[in-house]
Amino acid sequence: MSKANRTLKKIKHQGGRIVPHLILITYMVIALFPILLILINSFKNRASIFNSPFSLPNAETFSLVGFETVFGRADFERYFLNSSIVTLASLLFTLLIGAAAAYALTEYKFKGSTFLSIYMAIGIMIPIRLGTVGILQLMVRFGLVNQLLSLILVYVAMNLPMTIFILSNFFQQVPVELKSAARLDGASEYQIFGLVIPLVRPALGAIGIFTMIPIWNDLWFPLILAPGTKTATITLGVQQFLGQFVSDWNAVLASLTMAMVPILILYLFFSKQMVRSITAGAIK
């Protein structure tokens, strides 16, 4: 904390409005630089990737050969569709189910509610790969292997602990008066839940985003549960495909770009939604 402390103090002394911007811009550069490096170099030929990684592609070094290789070989449209379905469906169910559970766990104190709260957090305390065989056996029994539904179920279960954990905290911060007033007005518990949900929208947005990311980027469960070409997600597709071209940096960078851009766009879209809900929430 002391580092932030000192920095903040410095800001105060200079009293300027520029310093905060400077800090933010500096960090922005650190955050963006590696991403830009991949983007720039995916449009260059192999020799200039190696010789001058910083330079922008010019007429001499511009090359789409990486993308040509990638598009020629992999079924990216299908992968993208699969990833989108899995990610969005998992996200929706996680938020819906998780919010209801988190609300119940914070709002109602009943016998065993603390135990249940801890029980619902066990999932993030054990390496998930430990349960792989058990999960696969379940899916084989349900007949869900090589179906996207198996991934959706796993991801919902996997993300519930974190969602409930974080949301519980935000529900705690909702003023009690609001709920008691509604109860006096004769609102049902479901209606009160509906009333409280908009108040935690910033948190819902945040959780939505960081639930979405590990799902999109997961390699392990697609490899185990849905490795078929029809159900391959984009991360699996890129990874399987990368093998042939490990030494071909054009193709590597191009496929990394292909995997990166959709999730960035998805993120920007959700982020916009989140901003809207945050501002709406703040203004009330």
Added chain:
Amino acid sequence: MVTKQRKKFPFYIVVFLAPAVIIYTIIMIYPLLASLGLSFFSRTSDNQYVFAGFSNYVTLFTDSFYMPRILGALKNNVIFSLIHLVIQNAIALLLAALVASKGRLRNFYRTVIFMPTVLSFVIIGFVWNLILNPLWGVSESILQAVNLGYLFKPWLGLPDTALITVSLISVWQFMGIPMILLYASLIGIPEELMEAANVDGANGWQSFWKIKFPLLLPTVGVVMILTFVGNFNAFDLIYTMKGANAGPEFATDILGTLFYRTFFGQQLQLGNINMGATVAAVMFLIILTGVLFYVFFWQRRVQNYEM
């Protein structure tokens, strides 16, 4: 357990909880706990599993092969987590506070700062390997540009620096999460409170620490415990960048990589599911201790403090 108590229970609580509890129990808890149970068994030479009590745990902490690995992984994991708890969360708080106060550009800043968190481990591993790579020379030429070229070393490959380097890359990657949680909490603080403070003549700095920070404490607690849980359960970045053997010479070996290597095997090494489950159980106990501490100590205190 919810259904058992249904009679005493208001029905709506069951409605709220049932979907989550059922899905989570069937798909997460049952497979995980069943596998965790394997830590109490061992395999005989004719492929039979026999109950072994705590002998796997004893082996893990006394055997001349396992002991250095588990202790090394624990030590590395503590370092890995401390770097996150201190550096990541301090910077995240600073960034969240700055972003929350900057009117027009704040959404832009927030969006950009979060971007690395969006990327997959494969991409992050690949790009940082390139940046820090002595052959590609990206970081070397950056250092040379400010006349510090002599400082350059192949950090990822040296036993003394590899762990810190990987930790910092992980800090870079996950910065967005604490930042956005703190930010969401900060902007949820009612304006009236701040206006009242301004009327009292407090400046920005004072009002932040005196008024906002106490209100942030529950979220700070969440961030701390999530960092702790996430880092003692971390695996992917080190696996992507340094492989399951977590080289050089186990310098980057943490509990997650030790578990994976033991449970699934590695190259010619066959997986040992019993010892693997034992490592997982140790991870579980460590994290559970942290969470219980949080729930019964930190959370209660913070709530009291608020009242």
Added chain:
Amino acid sequence: MRKYKVFALMLVLVLAFAACTPANTPANAPAEDAPMDDAPAGEEVTITIESWRNDDLTIWQDTIIPAFEAHYPNINVVFAPGTPAEYNGVLNTKLEGGSAGDLITCRPFDASLALYEKGYLANLNDIEGLSNFSDVAKSAWITDDGQEVFCVPMASVIHGFFYNKDAFNEVGVEEPQTVQEFFDVLEAIKADGTYIPLAMGTADTWEAATMGFQNIGPNYWKGEEGRTALIAGDQKYTDDAYVETWKQLAAWRDFMPDGFEAVKYPDAQQLFTLGKAAIYPTGSWEIFTFEKDASFELGVFKPPVENAGDTCYISDHTDIAMGMNAATQHPEAVKTFLEWMTTEEFASLYSNALPGFFTLSDHNVSLTDPLAQEFMNWRNECESTIRNSYAILSRGEPNLENELWRLSAAVINGSVTPEEAAAEIQAGLDSWYEPAK
């Protein structure tokens, strides 16, 4: 409130989208699965190959499978590779969970033996074509008593050194035969300064063991003689032959690129194929990528011997085979495929489609790729052996192969001496291995 509705509307759309998924997938799936499950004999069946060789996807799809299906139009073969690093873990999980494919690509020695002993791989003694393989070829996929074969051997890889012929001409050096010449060449290239002498890094650790230790070592420990002596307990890793091998590796350090500790396998490949390095210690499996990527003339030389005229030993390592999932629904189709894999047609197709992977069968296959042919010729000039850590010695903990990776890299990095590495390896082995007397 209006904005909230937009968000709600979006969620509804997503829900509708998601609701279509379970409905869609089963509709597609039976088309693929149904004929598989209850096909009467003679009907079309589909069999799936599990593999870590995602590099070979197009070769299987475009060359090998069509050739097979031309003979057996009723059997459809799907090549479904995963990722190499996760292969063992994923395969074990799928076998245990009951969702693995019909044909299983086999790693050599104990990994596959363990699968056979657990009943996941079927006994293949009744595959007639196995008579086309020598005992050595089968040795990696046979029970310890030599009775039961469980995978059909596919290919071996041979270790050696690639070099940049243009660079050698420029500097004015020639292919080295002896260790002394090898270091003279390295010195000359270093003195010239245009090229990095050795393209290699230790970041991934396995190169140090596989492309270093197991590559040059057989000349020191006399191939099979040393390997079997280690298993019998008559030699130890602390013996001169092994320590000398590490000493040579340690001496490579001066010729490797700056910051080699952080240089990974693909980095070293780039360095070499972009013409920045002169020599690349590796194995025949690189032929395919190097011929594609390098813009200069490639040459190969075998691991240098101590004195000119000494018997040379090469690592001709049994690397890959194919087995049958014991739980397959279509044992007949799978055996038909495996039987075909023992034919000369397959041997020729495979070895030529994947130059650098040499058939293990006795068929006399002619190779169109000159570099592959050159590697193959070494089999006649030198004595062949396999990597000394693969058979039997990697069954316990600490795992010998893992230790060789770690300590060979450490020797090159200079953080342990060759003697220390040898002592540590032998101590690890002694802690669990008792040679059969």
